[in-house]
Amino acid sequence: MFRRTDPPDCTIVWEGRELPARAGESLAVALLAAGITTFRETPVTGAARGPLCLMGACFDCLVQVEEAQNMQACLVPVTPGLRAQMQHGARGFVEDAA
Amino acid sequence: MSVADEWTAEGAAKPPVAETTDVLVLGAGPAGMAAATEARAHGMRVLVLDENGAPGGQVHRAVEARLAKGAVEKRDAKDDQDKDGAKLAAAFRASGANYRPNATLWAVEPEGKVFWSEGGAARSIQAERLILCAGATERPLPIPGWTLPGVMSVGAAQIALKTGGLVPEGAVWLAGQGPLLWLYAVQALAKGGKIAGIIDLSPPGGLQRARPHLLRALKAPEYLWRGLVWQRQVKRTVRVIPARELRAEGEGRLARILVDGVAHPADLLLLHDGVVPNTQVTRAIAGLTHGWDPVQRCWRPGLDLWGNTAVPGVMVAGDSAGIGGARAAALSGRIAALEAARALGRITTDERDGRAGPLRLLRDRQLAPRLFLDAMFPPLPEAAIPDETILCRCEEVTAGRVRQAVALGCLGANQTKAFTRAGMGPCQGRICGPSVHGVIAAARGVEGGEVDPFRTRFPTKPLTLGELAALAG
Numbered sequence: 001m002f003r004r005t006d007p008p009d010c011t012i013v014w015e016g017r018e019l020p021a022r023a024g025e026s027l028a029v030a031l032l033a034a035g036i037t038t039f040r041e042t043p044v045t046g047a048a049r050g051p052l053c054l055m056g057a058c059f060d061c062l063v064q065v066e067e068a069q070n071m072q073a074c075l076v077p078v079t080p081g082l083r084a085q086m087q088h089g090a091r092g093f094v095e096d097a098a
Numbered sequence: 099m100s101v102a103d104e105w106t107a108e109g110a111a112k113p114p115v116a117e118t119t120d121v122l123v124l125g126a127g128p129a130g131m132a133a134a135t136e137a138r139a140h141g142m143r144v145l146v147l148d149e150n151g152a153p154g155g156q157v158h159r160a161v162e163a164r165l166a167k168g169a170v171e172k173r174d175a176k177d178d179q180d181k182d183g184a185k186l187a188a189a190f191r192a193s194g195a196n197y198r199p200n201a202t203l204w205a206v207e208p209e210g211k212v213f214w215s216e217g218g219a220a221r222s223i224q225a226e227r228l229i230l231c232a233g234a235t236e237r238p239l240p241i242p243g244w245t246l247p248g249v250m251s252v253g254a255a256q257i258a259l260k261t262g263g264l265v266p267e268g269a270v271w272l273a274g275q276g277p278l279l280w281l282y283a284v285q286a287l288a289k290g291g292k293i294a295g296i297i298d299l300s301p302p303g304g305l306q307r308a309r310p311h312l313l314r315a316l317k318a319p320e321y322l323w324r325g326l327v328w329q330r331q332v333k334r335t336v337r338v339i340p341a342r343e344l345r346a347e348g349e350g351r352l353a354r355i356l357v358d359g360v361a362h363p364a365d366l367l368l369l370h371d372g373v374v375p376n377t378q379v380t381r382a383i384a385g386l387t388h389g390w391d392p393v394q395r396c397w398r399p400g401l402d403l404w405g406n407t408a409v410p411g412v413m414v415a416g417d418s419a420g421i422g423g424a425r426a427a428a429l430s431g432r433i434a435a436l437e438a439a440r441a442l443g444r445i446t447t448d449e450r451d452g453r454a455g456p457l458r459l460l461r462d463r464q465l466a467p468r469l470f471l472d473a474m475f476p477p478l479p480e481a482a483i484p485d486e487t488i489l490c491r492c493e494e495v496t497a498g499r500v501r502q503a504v505a506l507g508c509l510g511a512n513q514t515k516a517f518t519r520a521g522m523g524p525c526q527g528r529i530c531g532p533s534v535h536g537v538i539a540a541a542r543g544v545e546g547g548e549v550d551p552f553r554t555r556f557p558t559k560p561l562t563l564g565e566l567a568a569l570a571g
Binding site: 001002003004005006022024025026029030032033037038039042044045047048049050051052053054055056057058059060062070074075077 | 491
């Protein structure tokens with residue numbers, strides 16, 4: 001799918017798994033570089049989705065970053081050790097309040 | 099510590115935000131950078147809101163970082179564009195404008211009060227003049243299966259290349275039409291990428307359609323020359339398949355594409371059908387009129403010669419006013435800033451006219467090839483989109499359902515939205531807007547100008563209560 005031409009310089013944690021990344025690149029780019037294409041499941045039918053535009057317009061790259069849900073992965077810069085996971089359906093208000 | 103808190107801590111190093119500013123610029127692409135730099139040259143206080151983390155917009159994305167690595171110095175096809183971007187960014191950085199990266203504007207009040215989110219907190223400022231330079235978004239190219247993971251836009255892949263150094267490899271296909279598709283192919287190949295093939299969906303007869311505009315286009319021959327060079331370079335190593343129909347298939351992820359019924363294995367499909375002005379913010383401003391552009395088949399804000407909209411104090415520059423390319427955008431930004439300087443009493447009308455004259459001539463030259471390019475690559479016809487194709491990706495509404503709504507009597511996009519939920523999801527119609535609009539117009543058999551576009555409303559980007567609470571603090 002994609003191949004990196006610059007070496008990774010840190011790691012992030014996606015769905016509990018360590019992935020190589022470069023600090024400062026977007027989380028979406030880091031996931032794509034690691035071969036991840038499914039970022040979320042839609043609230044309407046539960047279909048798998050990944051990013052379309054990478055420029056903040058499509059909202060198809062929504063993920064959970066640390067405790068925050070519905071984050072646009074293309075607008076979240078990678079910091080070393082960043083933890084993220086898939087966004088399943090709509091934002092859950094109960095977990096968010098906890 | 100939440101991610102939002104960390105961002106706030108990071109943001110603490112930025113200059114503070116005053117309560118008022120002379121000029122607020124939205125976006126730091128070529129138009130925004132040039133507008134801010136010119137406005138500063140006339141002593142105005144300038145605040146720039148940029149959704150990206152660094153200046154450049156989409157066309158000059160990450161230009162500073164790539165320059166630092168020496169990548170921009172190399173003689174590749176992107177050379178001129180990157181040199182332009184590097185020059186604009188350096189002048190912008192030195193201008194003294196208050197630059198706010200990672201900042202998303204979400205509201206403009208009638209008297210010029212602007213709200214945005216930055217580092218997980220909402221902020222506001224009162225601005226005398228607004229210069230909105232929101233750029234362009236890719237026109238959607240809806241095909242059956244385009245919601246499968248593994249299908250992205252060509253622009254997205256270019257961003258991955260510019261910001262992360264990601265090159266395509268494996269069964270990667272490009273499909274659609276337009277200059278950006280060829281440019282990306284050149285850039286990806288130059289960086290060692292591999293492309294399985296290009297599905298050329300452009301309507302046949304492009305050169306014939308474009309020929310009447312050739313003489314005018316030759317005022318800026320570098321555009322056509324570059325296009326020819328790009329195509330020739332790419333065709334040397336990549337096979338190009340002219341086609342009419344394209345589908346993406348797979349179980350939970352892209353596995354194959356069907357090109358006029360012929361299957362090819364695929365793990366990445368990149369779609370492109372040109373770009374359209376980003377009018378998401380301007381359409382939300384009450385009283386700001388827009389007109390239908392029948393050639394570029396898109397809405398654009400109604401502007402005077404200087405970039406003033408119908409709303410006093412609100413200006414638009416660059417591709418968000420109509421697609422003209424990066425160089426024309428930068429010139430429009432400067433012209434708008436000169437008018438802002440005149441409006442705020444920093445220069446006289448004569449000074450404005452004297453300085454803007456040469457810029458106008460330069461801009462006319464940059465816009466000269468536009469009619470040729472528009473005739474060469476007319477947007478793909480929405481009437482041909484199969485019923486089963488999802489148009490609104492957020493609410494998963496198909497072209498068939500939109501056509502049903504039209505059959506039930508829906509005349510415009512807003513009525514159709516109420517009937518089908520198309521355009522009601524988190525992207526607020528950013529992606530599906532042009533295709534929902536086009537499908538309605540085609541189904542009704544009328545020109546696009548007769549079909550109202552999605553109405554947008556503030557907040558134009560989703561906002562959390564947590565972010566909003568910062569305004570009270």
